[in-house]
Amino acid sequence: MEPTLIYGFPLGSSMGLVAALEWLGKPYRLCRVDMLGEMRELSYARINARHETPALVDDQGRILTETMAVASWLEARDADRRISFDLLSHQADRMHQIMAYVNTGFTAAFSPLWAALEMEPPNPTLQSTLREWGRDRIIERHDKLEDMIEETPFLVGDKPTLADAVFIGVARWLDFHAIADRSRWPKLAALRERLEADPAVIYATTLENGESRQGTGSCIGHVPLAEVISRFGK
Ligand SMILES: N[C@@H](CCC(=O)N[C@@H](CS)C(=O)NCC(=O)O)C(=O)O
Structure with missing residues (x-):
């Protein structure tokens, strides 16, 4: 099946x-x-x-x-x-490392923004605090990811892998929540452009x-x- x-x-x-x-x-x-x-x-x-x-x-x-x-x-x-890569290769280890980071700290940084957006009933003071705190966290997590990655076409080498898949589903939330211009992180911006053009x-x-x-x-x-x-x- x-x-x-x-x-x-x-x-x-x-x-x-x-x-x-x-x-x-x-x-x-x-x-x-x-x-x-x-x-x-x-x-x-x-x-x-x-x-x-x-x-x-x-x-x-x-x-x-x-x-x-x-x-x-x-x-x-x-x-x-x-x-993916041969399980004993360093590339596999790198892929797991990046996926783990994206799926935890990077993704979680957006939680305050989603919580503020979906808050029912609204609480403007709390929503504003969540947005402010979340925004700083998202920027910091982008800074860290930008530092972690290399100048390769995709997150790990020349082909899109599971790390790119996990990344691209979340990366667009930066634009949706209007946190910052993606060009602030040149390597991530180039990666997103490449992935967004992928069939x-x-x-x-x-x-x-x-x-x-x-x-x-x-x-x-x-x-x-x-x-x-x-x-x-x-
Ligand atoms: N730890 C889970 C988290 C998955 C998750 O948070 N999914 C979001 C959508 S991206 C969701 O379903 N949120 C619940 C909601 O929107 O009510 C995983 O990595 O799969």
Whole structure:
């Protein structure tokens, strides 16, 4: 059975994993989930009790949550090393290091901005504090990532890997929250430009927006969330 990636819109970090599946080139299905609606319903707890995306229904019909676990699942099946590296190589270690940083400190820095945006009922004083604190944190985390990376076309070397996938799903939040101009970090800006022009990223973003586009052909189709829940939910 082909795996199914459950990815969220709008602006889900999981968009990058859709691009990774395209780069990987093996058959897969997708399930598109409204994070502001159906993901918050009780029934979604059967997929992920923390009500988050991404989640993966693996090739045995088992559900796997957490970006890093889904990425590891893909890496273990990437026999041709299209989106990863030989596990004993330094490049693999670097990829894991960057992914871990992006998935933790870098991604978490945006949490205050999302909390302020979604606060209900509104609390202007707290929202303003969250925005101010979050903005400083996001800038600092970008500074650190800019220092960590080298002058290579992608995060680790010449090809897009799982590290780029995890990065590109989150990187665009900088623009959405209008934190700073991306040109402030030249290496990251060049990387984003390269990734945003990549056909797999364009494909993933188009699907996320609810439109259709021709991809590599590896995506067999979309499955409605209700069907995924009834067939594979706990
Ligand atoms: N630790 C999780 C975090 C995933 C996460 O925070 N996903 C966001 C979307 S990018 C989410 O579902 N947030 C819940 C919400 O929007 O209500 C992972 O790395 O997969």
